[in-house]
Amino acid sequence: MQTQKVQVMAGSVRRLLRRNAYGHVTNLLAKLRPGDISSIMLELPDREQSSVFSLLMQRDRQLAAETLKVLGLEPGLDLLGQVASEEISEVLQELETDSAAVFISALPEEVAQEVLEHMRVKESAEVRGLLQYEEETAGRIMTPRVFSLCEDLSVSEAIHTIQTTQDLEMVFYLYVVDGRNHLVGVVSLRQLLMVPPSTPLKKIMTTDVISVSTDTDQEEVARQVALYDLLGIPVVNAENKLVGTITVDDIIDVIEEEATEDIFHLAGVEADDHISTRALSSVKKRLPWLVVNLATALLAATVVALYETTIARFAFLAVFLPVVAGMGGNSGTQTLTVIVRGLALGEVTWESTKSVLLKEITVGISNGIAMGILAGAVAYLWKGSYVLGLVLGAAMVINLVVAGIVGTLIPLFLKKINIDPAIASSIFVTTFTDAIGFLSFLGLAFHYLPIS
């Protein structure tokens, strides 16, 4: 549905709600897809979102549940926060287990327990099962309801099983297991149509199945699905027994989530600090990062403090401090961003590390010389001192080379010691470039400016 149409529909919903024409709202929405209802709800103020959600709950729990899923965690929790735990159970048990687990694990502990108790026994057991696995692992994001066929079946028996199994909307890979549920192969629905009905599955299945284990990190799961162009991936436990599957639509969510995490971490924002996060919560999430930054800024300030007497004599030096800090910081950020993203996409290997470092130093020297000449010329023209020009130019070269080196090595080192390079690199890199930048600029100025 197009943005414009979404806005028109949202307008209609608001007008109907104001006239208490609830029946009309329900009829309007019942014909739409969860994705469209979600888009419309996001155009409504909080109070009207709740009204729409309770209308959906009354009319079609399945649709309400799917809409909740598309809305996402934070807006979803806001809506669930306004209804009793019985109702939360009723809507969440309509969701796929992995999605239900996402919401339940985010609820306050005692609410979560109540919700699980009110859910149907089967669904509740499945959710509890998933919650035993670590967050962000394959076990946590899989759906435990997996359709599999025994290797001893014939093709006609397999087709009959498919025809008579309920709730089997999307099968693209048919996983084949042995008598003890070990994953032994995979066939496609089309393969079944291409061979004589009496053929045993064993004969036509592909035995080389790509699978992940329950404790595989979700980022690694996504990488495999992308690397091998899969539509879904089976999950096995430690004994290679088939315990779930992850479909590509969940993988897309993982990829978007991980990209958001990296983007946010690079900027010093926590991964769950979204548009819809409440202000107080955002304050709490961002303040620690600002405090850390204050500490590192003070570190850079102490470098400046070393040269206070020089600045007292040549106050125009202070004018160029933001230029030195800005150029070093920007150049370092460019390098570290390329490295951090390369690490996330799995493009950086140990073979490439050497050449990457060499390249970034080359880039640092080249850009340093170019920017040094430019900045030096500006300083000379502005303040009429060619010594100042040379000092600023030289400081720029030093700073940009340092930016290239630390911008490359810091993320690689953090990755090596298993710290997320996205979250910590920029703080270290800019502290380095600030300190080295001020030190080289003010140090050179101290030595070479004519004391007159």
Next chain:
Amino acid sequence: MQTQKVQVMAGSVRRLLRRNAYGHVTNLLAKLRPGDISSIMLELPDREQSSVFSLLMQRDRQLAAETLKVLGLEPGLDLLGQVASEEISEVLQELETDSAAVFISALPEEVAQEVLEHMRVKESAEVRGLLQYEEETAGRIMTPRVFSLCEDLSVSEAIHTIQTTQDLEMVFYLYVVDGRNHLVGVVSLRQLLMVPPSTPLKKIMTTDVISVSTDTDQEEVARQVALYDLLGIPVVNAENKLVGTITVDDIIDVIEEEATEDIFHLAGVEADDHISTRALSSVKKRLPWLVVNLATALLAATVVALYETTIARFAFLAVFLPVVAGMGGNSGTQTLTVIVRGLALGEVTWESTKSVLLKEITVGISNGIAMGILAGAVAYLWKGSYVLGLVLGAAMVINLVVAGIVGTLIPLFLKKINIDPAIASSIFVTTFTDAIGFLSFLGLAFHYLPIS
């Protein structure tokens, strides 16, 4: 394949290549998936990558082509750059049309023409067809070979068509067209198995098909696939005729590409500046951004220059300039990152804009007061001047509120006038926070510091 295994295999390949045991290398690789061969190649130095690629070309063009695709554009172009255009044609014509088009459009113009001439007529025509569409549109990334069924067929005829069509590895959606190739519906393979063979397709197909048009932006295509949890999406032309499909594996590439683009743009790096990009090329890509940054840093410097005489008297003011700039810049970056990502994920609507702005101002005031007290206290303890403490604290509050406001409004405004908010926001926001930060800090200092 696990990282460790990849490294072991890469080691074996290197040893075999050094012993000129080419047959062994070929046999080793021929059993692997393109994704694994690609991972192994990335662990090898350039020269050995070329050797492996030519061995693949001799043994299995299809495998060579698939490996090239997984390797990605830049490493792929490096390999293709070393072989004649006839060979490029031979490998690219084995790829899906959309992947072939990606490589061909990146080749130098005259090489591209030669490659197209050497390709098989059908493949070459298909690639030329795609290249007529704009980059980053659905038309450019679709595969034009689309399997469709006529609505007049019965289910048994449809199944027969599926059984007898070559090259139909992955069908999950069966698109249904009318006699003039207009897209009119969709059925799943499983639906065909659930109804009597004589049922006409028309009776069982879903007529409400989600499709995109050839000129839809790829980011919008990805958004729809994610929103509706699809495995593929049909592409229609202006007359609603079915001209291609885009599968979810291509969507994953788009999502990763767009995320990389946003991450890079936020850091002032061009989207195609990868780990494997040559140094000179990276210099050219990053230098313009640094020049723009120099210009804006000089703008901030002129603000400092206004207060040169104040600094000459109170040199310790210079010490706190990096603190003022750093805190404002970081806080502004936090806000703009949340907004830019929210825009990219479609979370920001006009309804939410008001509340987002209000929230970010609240966050700015709260964090400003907290950081103002902290920084003011540090300044007081360090320099023993309570006036300095108050001045720095007040400047911090002003700067963080400004950071919240410009961090929200600038990306929204850029989006409104159709400029990518990721690429331009940070430069404007930090220029604002630097200038306002220096102005408020030095301005307050000028007025309130005791002239003694």
